[in-house]
Amino acid sequence: MVRMADVARAAGVSVMTVSNVLNERLPVNEPTRARVMAAVEALGYEVNLTARHLRAGRTDTVAFVVPSFHDYFGELADQVAPLIEAEGRHLVLERTSANAEQEMEALSVARLQIYDGVLLSIAGLDLEQLGRVRTSKPIVLLGERDVPDHLNHVRLANESGARLATAHMIERGSRRILALGCSFDGAHMMTTDRRVGWENACREAGLAADPAYVVPVSDYTSLGGRDAMLEFIASGLPFDGVFAVTDIVALGALSALADSGLRVPVDVQLAGFDNLDMSRFIPPGITSVDANHEGVAEAAVTLLHRQMSGWTGPAEHVVAPVRLVVRGSTRGGA
Amino acid sequence: MVRMADVARAAGVSVMTVSNVLNERLPVNEPTRARVMAAVEALGYEVNLTARHLRAGRTDTVAFVVPSFHDYFGELADQVAPLIEAEGRHLVLERTSANAEQEMEALSVARLQIYDGVLLSIAGLDLEQLGRVRTSKPIVLLGERDVPDHLNHVRLANESGARLATAHMIERGSRRILALGCSFDGAHMMTTDRRVGWENACREAGLAADPAYVVPVSDYTSLGGRDAMLEFIASGLPFDGVFAVTDIVALGALSALADSGLRVPVDVQLAGFDNLDMSRFIPPGITSVDANHEGVAEAAVTLLHRQMSGWTGPAEHVVAPVRLVVRGSTRGGA
DNA sequence: GTCCTGCTTTTTATCGATATATTGAGCGCG
DNA sequence: CGCGCTCAATATATCGATAAAAAGCAGGAC
Numbered sequence A, B: 001m002v003r004m005a006d007v008a009r010a011a012g013v014s015v016m017t018v019s020n021v022l023n024e025r026l027p028v029n030e031p032t033r034a035r036v037m038a039a040v041e042a043l044g045y046e047v048n049l050t051a052r053h054l055r056a057g058r059t060d061t062v063a064f065v066v067p068s069f070h071d072y073f074g075e076l077a078d079q080v081a082p083l084i085e086a087e088g089r090h091l092v093l094e095r096t097s098a099n100a101e102q103e104m105e106a107l108s109v110a111r112l113q114i115y116d117g118v119l120l121s122i123a124g125l126d127l128e129q130l131g132r133v134r135t136s137k138p139i140v141l142l143g144e145r146d147v148p149d150h151l152n153h154v155r156l157a158n159e160s161g162a163r164l165a166t167a168h169m170i171e172r173g174s175r176r177i178l179a180l181g182c183s184f185d186g187a188h189m190m191t192t193d194r195r196v197g198w199e200n201a202c203r204e205a206g207l208a209a210d211p212a213y214v215v216p217v218s219d220y221t222s223l224g225g226r227d228a229m230l231e232f233i234a235s236g237l238p239f240d241g242v243f244a245v246t247d248i249v250a251l252g253a254l255s256a257l258a259d260s261g262l263r264v265p266v267d268v269q270l271a272g273f274d275n276l277d278m279s280r281f282i283p284p285g286i287t288s289v290d291a292n293h294e295g296v297a298e299a300a301v302t303l304l305h306r307q308m309s310g311w312t313g314p315a316e317h318v319v320a321p322v323r324l325v326v327r328g329s330t331r332g333g334a
Numbered sequence C: 001g002t003c004c005t006g007c008t009t010t011t012t013a014t015c016g017a018t019a020t021a022t023t024g025a026g027c028g029c030g
Numbered sequence D: 001c002g003c004g005c006t007c008a009a010t011a012t013a014t015c016g017a018t019a020a021a022a023a024g025c026a027g028g029a030c
Helices: A004-011 A015-023 A030-043 A049-056 A072-085 A100-106 A127-131 A158-171 A189-204 A222-235 A247-259 A293-308 B004-011 B015-023 B030-043 B049-056 B072-085 B100-106 B127-131 B158-171 B189-204 B222-235 B247-259 B277-281 B293-308
Strands: A061-066 A090-095 A117-121 A139-142 A152-156 A177-180 A241-244 A269-274 A287-290 A317-320 A323-325 B061-066 B090-095 B117-121 B139-142 B152-156 B177-180 B241-244 B269-274 B287-290 B317-320 B323-325
Touching: A004 A015, A004 A030, A015 A030, A049 B049, A061 A072, A072 A090, A072 A117, A072 A293, A072 B072, A072 B090, A090 B072, A117 A293, A139 A293, A152 A158, A152 A293, A158 A177, A158 A189, A158 A241, A158 A269, A158 A287, A158 A323, A177 A189, A177 A222, A177 A247, A222 A247, A222 B277, A241 A247, A247 A269, A247 B277, A293 A317, B004 B015, B004 B030, B015 B030, B061 B072, B072 B090, B072 B117, B072 B293, B117 B293, B139 B293, B152 B158, B152 B293, B158 B177, B158 B189, B158 B241, B158 B269, B158 B287, B158 B323, B177 B189, B177 B222, B177 B247, B222 B247, B241 B247, B247 B269, B247 B277, B293 B317
Parallel strands: A061 A090, A061 A117, A117 A139, A139 A152, A152 A317, A177 A241, A241 A269, A269 A287, B061 B090, B061 B117, B117 B139, B139 B152, B152 B317, B177 B241, B241 B269, B269 B287
Antiparallel strands: A090 B090, A287 A323, B287 B323
8 A cells, every 4th residue: 555655755756745746735746746746756646534533533424324225214325425525525324224223323423423414214213312413414304203302403394284285185086095105103203293294184174084995005015005905905995195104105095096996086186295306107197295315415414514624503404495396196287 | 633642642552552442453451441432432532534544455345336216226226225235335326427437437446446345337338348347346237228248237037027018918818019119229129029929929919019119219218218108108009018128118108198087908918127115106007017126136246255255256147037017007917 | 589481561663544744955246 | 154044855753442462469288
């Protein structure tokens, strides 16, 4: 491994001069500078980031800690990356498997200190655990649950989004709408918020928000959605609309409906939440609440940058607005 | 920040004793050990990973460098993570945006040295550029292009997969099959390999592999697939089957077919490549070549572990086998 | 009582960079 | 000629840990 000292020797200068050339800190005379650069080229020197970090206390790296790498988080991460890079920093993703222990570990001082800042997509941690997180590192939480006041947080307007989607289906003629995957789940506050949105939309339209129409899913996957949907269909309860807690779950529902010979949107209207890329293309197009990745990414990165540049005011709690994207799975859509 | 020295002072021992307790290197007497642990607890000490790295030269961290965070790569990364964690290491994802410069940067000595090993999903680099990569760090390449002999590499059996899918559609009655997104593309050797598979299947069945049926896409997204498909339909050339270079592209094609009133699989059979989660659930189910994530992940991690444990034999080039998953988008499927 | 042996613990050197203080060279000006 | 001033370059200390060598300190043999 080539060290700065090797470059210094080759160029006939001191180590500090090499450092000054490479970091453009103190001025260096042109002939000296040229000699140093030549030596750098010749030896193929590259700075040791670890040593720099230890001494300078800066890594120019931000971590985005997510429960899993795919779907929603992958898409969000792709939005976040350019914003971080625009400020000359690097983004890396870490995964916690939606597991409280691993999430706490990701927040442990040891791993935090590696980064200049951390975006954390919480999933498994409750308020009490988050309350224990005391760090001087810039950190912004993302995700649909309550967090302690002292931590910056960006979340979606879940209730409003669910209400929009449900109201839309009611307006287009549905009278008995399922809330698929919207049952209470300790680990996912979002399901509760979205259920409340569904309830409110039903009530506002003078319809009953029957608890029997809040259908739990075993997990938030397409398979979970499909199984729950099939089970509900088998129960024989009448329905003519499905609001699924996420697009992934909605896809499972769509699959179950198709297999059961129910036509979307003629027999049953369907709407999801997140507006994943695929939702636009899956025939007949899944109506979905756009999760506003750009807005969330931008808000989160703005809060993070503010902290990284030394701002120390009170934490902010941003609620990103959402909008409904109407497609063929509901009537009157595109 | 609490340092090891603070713990040592609190426990009334030397710094090395603290280090020995925490790392279980040299034996430490029980009473001493207990005092140290108590001090660690009391002060809330956590090791400084950067300092450890600088001195010990080990980070216990592996990077998976991918072109983008979503879809295929996100799913693959979720397969890789547990395998890395099983050996007590940590996995982080880095992104290159399929850009040759950023890929070279990810391979630069500076960033490599941060990790104990690197998995690199190549997309933008050509053979010449990869040839310049000289590193002593364990590294394994993943992806569908040719790589220099001296680098470990895992790829898919692209030709064989494409042939399987195409032959299956021919067997089920298709006579004019499009190769969507399979045109030559300098940046994606995979498209060529898959086109060859399509050609071979056609020839073996005594059908023409007409170049007019190799349809380029502007980019490898659903939108790209959709636009190309619509354009082809508009051209009026007869067809009764579509082999799409990826499931993402296949989804775009499905969307276009649905909008054009063509029924899948009655009028047109459709098959993709990658077998993404969603392909199973999108009605009528997309027949797809399974990209064998487990196999690829396991092969790659095995090669990486071997290198990280000091093995220095010649590089290996693994071709992971693939299999066809038949679903409703081709006839006679489930 | 001395010396050796086997453990535990401490000392010393080091990883590769950067921040701060200091030295040295060149130059204008009285 | 010497003083002070500016700018370039070097010397020294440090970041927080670990590897390797040295030192302490029992207990037992002679």
